[in-house]
Amino acid sequence: MKKTLLVAGLASMLSTTAMAENVGVSMALFDDNFLTVLRNGMTDYAATLDGVNVQVEDAGNDVGKQLDQVKNFIASGVDAIVVNPVDTSATQAISDAAAAANVPLVYVNREPVNVDTLPDSQAYVASNDIESGTLQTKEVCRLLKEAGKTEANILVIMGELSNQAAVVRTKDIHDVIATDECSFMKIVDEQTSNWQRDQAANLMTNWLSSGVQFDAVIANNDESAVGAIQSMKAAGVGMEDVVVAGIDATQDALAAMAAGDLDVTVFQDAAGQGQGALDAALKLAKGEAVEQKVYIPFQLVTPDNMQDFMAKN
Secondary structure, three states: OHHHHHHHHHHHHHHHHHHOEEEEEEEOOOOOHHHHHHHHHHHHHHOOOOOEEEEEEEOOOOHHHHHHHHHHHHHHOOOEEEEOOOOHHHOHHHHHHHHHOOOOEEEEOOOOOOHHHOOOOEEEEEOOHHHHHHHHHHHHHHHHHHOOOOOEEEEEEEOOOOOHHHHHHHHHHHHHHOOHHHOOEEEEEEEEOOOOHHHHHHHHHHHHHHOOOOOEEEEOOHHHHHHHHHHHHHOOOOHHHOEEEOOEOOHHHHHHHHOOOOOEEEEOOHHHHHHHHHHHHHHHHOOOOOOOEEEOOOEEEOOOOHHHHOOOO
């Protein structure tokens, strides 16, 4: 009788465990406004789902640490893994580790270098960066033309050079400027801020100190745009005389837009990406097929429509 009860109890435990879905999440870093919204969007969504447990780890922008986190998730028996890559050129090892252990894997927000060769058990959820850099640069072009500019000097602030989003967004800027419509724009310098506000502020201070003449600043992300704005204002630059563009539509960026300092940003749905990544991970964990590339659309944000985005990122 005791043996029968023990078996029944074990079966009950296994049934309960089978109902739960455990997802390990490795974020590139916690100290980033946009990624914080993405992370919170994922965990908030998980809280609305029965039997879904999400364990989120901070990779601290360390490639080796992130790979160790993925291996630890695998060892702990998670049902699926979500990764926001530290270095998009170093994702093959992560994919290989997950595939070898037969654990579904979803990349979120940052495109892995091996995106076109992902196995069926892996996917990528983000927004198409070709849209983001193109939207912001076309709007900068329009604003400069509206201001009567026939020649315009442009400063470009890039994200991390190892990050696919930075590469694509910067290429978008060059591609738009190469068109007949926007060929009056000329890039006079472009440097990286590694997505960081303080680095962008220092970069702008150096540009101002060196006497670089410019009509617009196009940044790969809002944090960099805000950093540049802070330095320009500290140096007494009239913000009405320069066009500044970012990407993400973060709360700080929209506050800068409301103040008349930021002219353009592009809404990237951080919470939507987080939810989409978790959905994909849960489906893969159940053996369901998913699209390997899931894109959440970008949207242009200007002072005219910024109110529509005030509570989103």
